[in-house]
Amino acid sequence: MPRATIKLGITSMLTALTLATAGAGIAHADQPDMYGARNDLQQAIGALQAAQDDKGGHRVTAINLAQQAIDQVNMGIEFAGGPFDGYFPPPPPQIGPAMNNGVGYLQLAADELRAASENKGGHRVAALNLTEQAIDEVNQGIQVGGPF
Template sequence: MPGAKLRFTLAASLTALTLATVGVGTAHADQPRMYSARNDLQQAIGALQAAQDDKGGHRVDAINLAQQAIDQVNLGIEFAGGPPDGFFVPPLPPMGPAMDNANAWLQMAVGELQAAEDNKGGHRETALNLAQQAIDQTNVGIQVGGPN
């Protein structure tokens, strides 16, 4: 009888450990979307910084909004218990003038944020709104100063 109790206790412990491990894995299931969105936002900032002129201040506004979106993505990853770094498959870089490239990267970031599951304490939605505002500023900058 003591051997049966020991086997039961061992089996129950292994089952609990397995279920706990599975729960941890599924909690981070959509984190690659957040990591990818962060990368897209970083690429957008690089493209905005490469633009030839100030675009009436809209380029700088777009950079600031994209950086705020990155901060919110990081907070969302942290809120969801994800590690600060993670794997994602980077997309092919957009080709063309800097402001158009920035717009493309921002659009990809919006897509990733929309595809991410859960709101991560409101940070995903805030990042999404900031990225969309950065797109608006980029588009106005293109109208004011062109796509380069």
């Protein structure tokens, strides 16, 4: 085989490999809204766990719903081919009673889930629905037992 043909073949293979690798990177490109939502849901759980009293069972229900939302976010990230750990912007500091902080983080998570691109196999919408249910539970808990 002529030397030029071999070089062309090797160059073509390396180019194809490079493009395939770049395409794989794009397939699970940044999902900052999903990672941010997961982080905010985790922050919400922490705030709700710090709240006083049971709030008529609404606090625990909200924590369980937020954890289910995290599970859905993780499945959505995986469905979209993203790495399990990824970049997320740090959440803004919350100042105030624990239940208010919890609902604030849940609202941030809901906003990020709305902003996330694509449906991710239905997991993004499922996470959003669970997050909205958790918001309702926290608000009911605040009515029953206050924001602390």
